[in-house]
């Protein structure tokens with residue numbers, strides 16, 4: 001399982017060290033990435049724990065640098081956040097992903113849920129709900145099919161508008177998921193204060209199923225707590241049959257990870273849908 005993780009890293013030529021040294025050049029290049037068509041989205045399926053049917057997908061951003069090749073989001077998302085570029089880029093992500101999800105709904109008649117990641121800067125913008133409302137209207141996607149993923153790394157106190165924005169989006173019908181649950185300092189505070197429908201158990205816990213009994217206990221307790229609060233749970237980073245068996249026994253609602261599928265470009269995702277759902 002770990003082997004796969006390492007392979008994924010190896011496809012990126014640009015190491016975090018390189019990025020630190022050449023940050024300035026990367027930053028200025030990133031400024032033109034959107035206009036130059038260097039950004040694209042891949043989609044990773046989420047499956048029902050029992051059926052293993054595809055029930056949704058998370059949109060994940062990719063940057064293909066013309067000289068350096070693919071650059072990891074772990075490298076360029078922080079740069080996009082520092083420069084504020086994440087706001088226009090994030091808007092493009094929303095629009096592109098919503099258009100794609102609506103097209104799949106029309107074409108295949110499947111009501112797949114679409115997960116989109118939002119960064120702190122976007123969440124602090126007073127006009128975020130209006131931006132998302134417009135994206136939904138222009139693309140035709142049903143708001144209840146859009147799930148906004150918010151990471152716990154954002155401090156509620158330090159982020160003006162965060163709670164108001166999420167409440168407004170929730171009223172629009174969008175779903176809210178707490179991403180990387182358990183890794184921030186504020187997991188429980190998030191659960192109390194944000195209108196969250198779902199929790200995404202962070203892959204650092206899932207990875208240790210079968211390895212570390214403490215992490216297993218945390219996963220088990222997180223699922224139970226979420227269910228008692230009427231929230232559903234998706235586990236990220238599900239890589240092995242052992243992970244799957246454990247998460248099934250604990251009644252985790254949905255799963256996402258390399259065991260089922262890696263993030264896929266549009267054409268491959270469509271091929272998978274056609275195969276898996278007998279379309």
Ligand code: C2E
Nearest residue numbers: 005060061073074077093117118119237238239257258263
């Ligand atoms: P994330 O939101 O936690 O996304 C899940 C990451 O786990 C993705 O990495 C995905 O490819 C990877 N993953 C999925 N299944 C497995 C598995 O079984 N094993 C392992 N080891 N990894 C798995 P990716 O695509 O490199 O994205 C990294 C992070 O970059 C994301 O973490 C998210 O925080 C950020 N990101 C990606 N796209 C966007 C975006 O459009 N907007 C914003 N604001 N952030 C994004």
Ligand code: CA
Nearest residue numbers: 058117149179
């Ligand atoms: Ca996410």
Ligand code: CA
Nearest residue numbers: 179180200236
């Ligand atoms: Ca995550």
Ligand code: CA
Nearest residue numbers: 151179180202
């Ligand atoms: Ca993460």
